[in-house]
Amino acid sequence: MDQSKTGKFIAQERRAQNLTQRQLADKLAISDKTVSKWECGKGLPEVSLMLPLCEILQITVNDLLSGEKVAEGDYQKKAEENMMDLIRENAENKERMTLSIICGVITIIAVCALVMLASYLELPAAVRILLLVCAVLTAIAGIGAAARLEVKAGYYECPHCGTLFVPTMTDYVKGWHTLTRRRLTCPTCGKTSMCRHRITR
Numbered sequence: 001m002d003q004s005k006t007g008k009f010i011a012q013e014r015r016a017q018n019l020t021q022r023q024l025a026d027k028l029a030i031s032d033k034t035v036s037k038w039e040c041g042k043g044l045p046e047v048s049l050m051l052p053l054c055e056i057l058q059i060t061v062n063d064l065l066s067g068e069k070v071a072e073g074d075y076q077k078k079a080e081e082n083m084m085d086l087i088r089e090n091a092e093n094k095e096r097m098t099l100s101i102i103c104g105v106i107t108i109i110a111v112c113a114l115v116m117l118a119s120y121l122e123l124p125a126a127v128r129i130l131l132l133v134c135a136v137l138t139a140i141a142g143i144g145a146a147a148r149l150e151v152k153a154g155y156y157e158c159p160h161c162g163t164l165f166v167p168t169m170t171d172y173v174k175g176w177h178t179l180t181r182r183r184l185t186c187p188t189c190g191k192t193s194m195c196r197h198r199i200t201r
């Protein structure tokens with residue numbers, strides 16, 4: 001799926017309907033910033049907006065995802081390509097999520113093992129400290145790697161405007177979180193809130 005192609009297509013079809021970004025946004029009850037973001041190729045409309053958007057622009061979802069008016073003869077082939085793209089994207093996100101969990105578990109085991117060695121073995125103080133330093137470094141590296149994988153696995157959903165976005169690593173680390181939500185600032189409406197983590201679109 002080519003987001004920038006779809007974005008240009010949305011802009012083109014919006015103009016063909018003689019609508020401004022603002023007018024299109026009002027019809028969909030979203031902010032005009034969201035429309036502008038789609039048109040710049042920074043994110044696709046969320047699923048619940050796709051049908052109403054297509055209705056307004058008088059195109060099909062298949063056209064929207066393909067970024068062009070699909071010719072009659074190519075219709076099924078394009079639809080299958082778009083479907084496979086979505087499935088592939090979701091599968092890759094699930095894979096990253098699993099890797100992130102495995103990475104976290106290995107880190108915890110390694111850190112525990114190092115701390116136990118340092119605590120229970122008869123060792124010179126210097127070696128003991130070295131083992132503890134290793135444990136701390138392993139913890140930092142492991143958590144960093146797990147977070148890096150997780151931040152790329154899927155999207156966060158803004159509860160105010162429904163935008164799906166991938167946060168920057170800095171925002172991600174700073175945002176305090178529960179298991180499924182993280183406090184982030186939405187790039188579309190600018191509101192900071194607990195955003196739900198979604199692996200799939």
Ligand SMILES: [Zn+2]
Nearest residue numbers: 158161186189
């Ligand atoms: Zn928002």
